[in-house]
Amino acid sequence: MSFEIACIDPFDDSAVDAWWEAYAAARRVGMGDDAVVWSREESRTELQQPSATTRKTAFVALENGAVVGSGALTLSLTDNTHVAGIGVNVPSEHRRRGVGSALLARIEQEAAGEGRTTMRADIFWPASAPADGAGEPGREFAARHGYEVALGDVQNRLDLPVSDEMIGRLLTTAPAAGYEIRSWSGRVPEEFVADWAALDAILDTEAPTGALDIETASGDVAAFRDDEDLIVRQGRTSYGTVALDRDGRVAAYTQIVVSIDDGNGYQWGTLVRREDRGRRLGLRVKLENLRLLQRLSPGTTRVYTFNAESNEHMLAVNTQLGFHATARVAELQKRLV
Structure with missing residues (x-):
């Protein structure tokens, strides 16, 4: 069966919907x-966001003018320029009719035309499977389409609130002697942003990477501030905590x-510098950030996090906090050459 695959205009509200x-x-x-699931408005904002570092293009599969599947191609313009982020999503009632295959073929063709040689995608399934x-x-x-699992992850959920008593008890196991703890909501303060961006940039390669074909990102502060602009435009609120050494x-x-x-709440990056590991700083900053979140956002009842199955240390930290597995995630990869 033949389907029309088309790019959509991110400023056409009905097409984005x-x-x-x-x-x-x-x-x-x-x-x-x-x-x-990213919400409708979060997704619309991301598609419309001007960026010097990332370009995302949305595709639809059409049958008699009706959308029967959606896809996306995400390209980094500064780092890992050999990689293409691929998304293919087909509602259950339209599956096994070739919709996904048609979308994937078009998106891979577009990626190859941009010189990308490594395709990456994420898929989810319930923890009970x-x-x-x-x-x-x-x-x-x-x-069937040649994508292999490069890294297996676990999606975990923490139900809030976590009692002050439990947080306090865990804090005693992570004293952070010799470090200063600072927390805030909103943008990363200017005094910390260069160090934060540098740590954030190496997160994907410092954490377990399995067989992923990725390189360390640049840690550019301007690019990081662009990402923060997107968070603000999406109406999201960021909560951050750092541990500072004696030199600040x-x-x-x-x-x-x-x-x-x-x-x-969605747990994004957590990372400890190599030279500061083994002091339970990861647990300490996560506890302090959780305490901040519960104080400033009492209506938040869940936090989701994703960790590589091989990241035993961080999974153990999350277990201490009360997270439990709700899904599995496969980070897929396919090399075109």
Whole structure:
């Protein structure tokens, strides 16, 4: 069966709405309340955001003028310029008809035309399903099209509030002697932003990477501020905590971002500098940030986080905080050459 694959205008509200509805419907299949879906307005804002570092293009599959699937191509313009981020989402009622294959072929063609040689995509399945995703539609589709699992992750959820008593008890196990702890909401203060951006840039390569074909990002402050601008435009609120060494340099950082639409908190980066590891600073900054979040955003009842299955240390920290697994995530990869 033949489908029309078209790019959409990010400023055409009806086109973005139809694209997003197909994306959201596909992502929610089998995931229930634990489907992690960017909201309609968050997605619209991302597509419209001018950026010198990232370009995202949205695609739809059309049948008789109706949207039956959605996709996206995300390209970094400054780092990892050999990589293309691929998204293909088909609602359950339109699956097994060639919609996803048609979308994927077009998006891969566009990526290759931009000189990208490594395709990356993420798929989700419930924690109750087999750990390797056997039998799950996304996993089977990916395998048929040559995508292999480069890294397996776990999606975990923390139900809030966590009692002050529990936080206090855990804090005693992470005293952070010799470090100063600073926390805030909103943009990273100017005095910390260069160190924060530098740590944030190496997060993807300092954490377990499995077989992922990625390079360390540049840590450019202007690019980081652009990302913060997007957070603000999306109506999200960022909560950050750092541990400072005696010279005032950032030794560890963590960040939770709260969506104005679903009210959930999303744990973004947490990283400790190599020379400061082994002092439980990761636990300390996460506890302090959680305490800040609960004080300033009492309506937030859930926090989601994603960690590599091989990252035993961070998974142990999350278990101490009370996180539990709700889904598995496969970071997929395919090399075109």
